[in-house]
Amino acid sequence: xxxxxxxxxxxxxxxxxxxxxxxxxxxxxxxxxxxxxxxxxxxxxxxxxxxxxxxxxxxxxxxxxxxxxxxxxxxxxxxxxxxxxxxxxxxxxxxxxxxxxxxxxxxxxxxxxxxxxxxxxxxxxxxxxxxxxxxxxxxxxxxxxxxxxxxxxxxxxxxxxxxxxxxxxxxxxxxxxxxxxxxxxxxxxxxxxxxxxxxxx
Numbered sequence: 001x002x003x004x005x006x007x008x009x010x011x012x013x014x015x016x017x018x019x020x021x022x023x024x025x026x027x028x029x030x031x032x033x034x035x036x037x038x039x040x041x042x043x044x045x046x047x048x049x050x051x052x053x054x055x056x057x058x059x060x061x062x063x064x065x066x067x068x069x070x071x072x073x074x075x076x077x078x079x080x081x082x083x084x085x086x087x088x089x090x091x092x093x094x095x096x097x098x099x100x101x102x103x104x105x106x107x108x109x110x111x112x113x114x115x116x117x118x119x120x121x122x123x124x125x126x127x128x129x130x131x132x133x134x135x136x137x138x139x140x141x142x143x144x145x146x147x148x149x150x151x152x153x154x155x156x157x158x159x160x161x162x163x164x165x166x167x168x169x170x171x172x173x174x175x176x177x178x179x180x181x182x183x184x185x186x187x188x189x190x191x192x193x194x195x196x197x198x199x200x201x
Contacts, residue, residue: 105177109158112172117163118144118153129155129183136182138162148185155183 123139127148130136138155140148144164147153154170156163157180165173167184174181 106159108176109173109180112169112176113156113158113163113165116165116169118166119164120144127155127183131157131182136162138164140164148183150187151185154181154185156180157182 119138120141123141123144125140125142125145126137127140127145128135128137144153148155148164152167153164154167156165156170156173162182170181170184
């Protein structure tokens with residue numbers, strides 16, 4: 001047998017068959033899912049759960065924009081300043097109104113009493129009366145003193161002067177300004193401290 005054993009085996013097809021059986025099977029292509037599984041996880045963009053805030057930072061301050069407290073404080077100061085200014089202006093207007101009304105009352109009183117005073121240069125009898133926590137006096141004639149004690153005459157005040165006037169004029173003066181009427185006797189009233197109203201002292 002001249003052919004070699006190899007040649008004989010090749011002819012018979014046994015060698016090729018053995019080679020095909022001995023050839024290792026091709027490896028499967030790596031799965032894309034497997035490659036994705038090996039990829040390290042991407043870190044979350046936000047703060048991790050349980051992470052501690054920076055030292056000194058307060059949780060409620062992080063969400064609030066800067067300058068909010070300063071703006072609120074500025075608005076509070078502005079509101080207070082406006083209220084104080086309005087109160088000062090109101091008080092000033094009230095004082096001006098009161099002064100204007102007082103001046104008008106004084107002018108009306110002066111007009112009413114113009115030429116109505118019965119004070120006489122011949123009067124030599126003093127008539128004392130309380131006014132302003134002090135004892136004041138006005139000089140009368142004998143007839144005027146009797147009429148004053150009966151309530152026919154009265155005493156009113158104008159610009160620091162005491163004027164003796166008729167009862168009707170005195171009541172009109174009181175209607176204009178309450179404290180203008182200083183003395184108006186009531187003959188039916190009981191005497192105070194048992195002192196007669198017509199006592200000269």
